[in-house]
Amino acid sequence: MTLDWKLVFDAADPQAQAAFWAEALGYEVEDNSTLISHLLGLGAAPEEATTEFRGHLAWRDLMAVRHPDDPVEERSGMGLGRRILFQRVPEPKTVKNRLHIDLHAGGDRRDAEVARLEGLGASVIHRVKEPSGEWAVMADPEGNEFDVQ
Numbered sequence: 001m002t003l004d005w006k007l008v009f010d011a012a013d014p015q016a017q018a019a020f021w022a023e024a025l026g027y028e029v030e031d032n033s034t035l036i037s038h039l040l041g042l043g044a045a046p047e048e049a050t051t052e053f054r055g056h057l058a059w060r061d062l063m064a065v066r067h068p069d070d071p072v073e074e075r076s077g078m079g080l081g082r083r084i085l086f087q088r089v090p091e092p093k094t095v096k097n098r099l100h101i102d103l104h105a106g107g108d109r110r111d112a113e114v115a116r117l118e119g120l121g122a123s124v125i126h127r128v129k130e131p132s133g134e135w136a137v138m139a140d141p142e143g144n145e146f147d148v149q
Contacts, residue, residue, distance in 0.1 A: 006064065006083035007101075010093070012142055014086035015053050018063035020141050021084055023120050024103070027065040032077040033057040061088035093143050101146045107134065114138065114148050122146075 011017045022029045033056040039045035040057075051060040063086050066072070070081025105113035114124060114136045121141040128135050135149040 006085050007099075008085045008087060009144065010089040011086040012088070012092065014061060014063040014088050015051070015058065017086040017140065017142060018065050018084075020120055020122070021086075022065040024117055024122070024140075025065070025084075026068070027082075027084070028068050029054070030064045030066055030072075030077050030079060030083075031056050032059060034074075035076040062086070097145050100144070102135075103146065103148045105148055110134070110136065110148055117148065 009017065018029050021027065036045065036050055036057045036059065040047060040050070049060055051058055053063065064079065065084050066079025067082040070079050070083075072079055103113065103117075117138060118124065122138045125137045125139055125145065128137060133149065135147045138146055138148055140146060
């Protein structure tokens with residue numbers, strides 16, 4: 001049985017988070033503009049629920065990224081495989097994540113990957129060196145923790 005899934009993050013700025021994580025993971029930001037235009041034309045969605053992102057019509061409160069090798073539903077622009085959805089919420093992040101993403105760069109590439117992610121807006125929280133391994137605990141631009149191993 002095939003199970004489709006998506007990981008959902010609460011965000012203050014879904015577009016900025018999608019742009020960061022697309023670059024961090026080598027994913028693509030979904031383009032839902034065809035579906036949005038269709039819904040606007042039917043009067044099924046209000047124009048104030050939209051924004052412009054990289055020259056395309058986008059949802060104001062939702063933006064997703066998908067793995068570039070996974071299939072895409074043409075009508076909606078939604079990925080049909082590995083996806084991460086960022087949804088706008090009014091409250092700021094206040095506590096440690098209950099879930100996080102681990103990026104596996106490999107020991108010989110870890111420092112370069114950490115520097116690349118810092119260039120995208122992430123920050124190093126601390127570095128861990130234990131008998132079981134080494135990694136950097138980082139925060140994305142909204143403060144969500146993730147590890148680079």
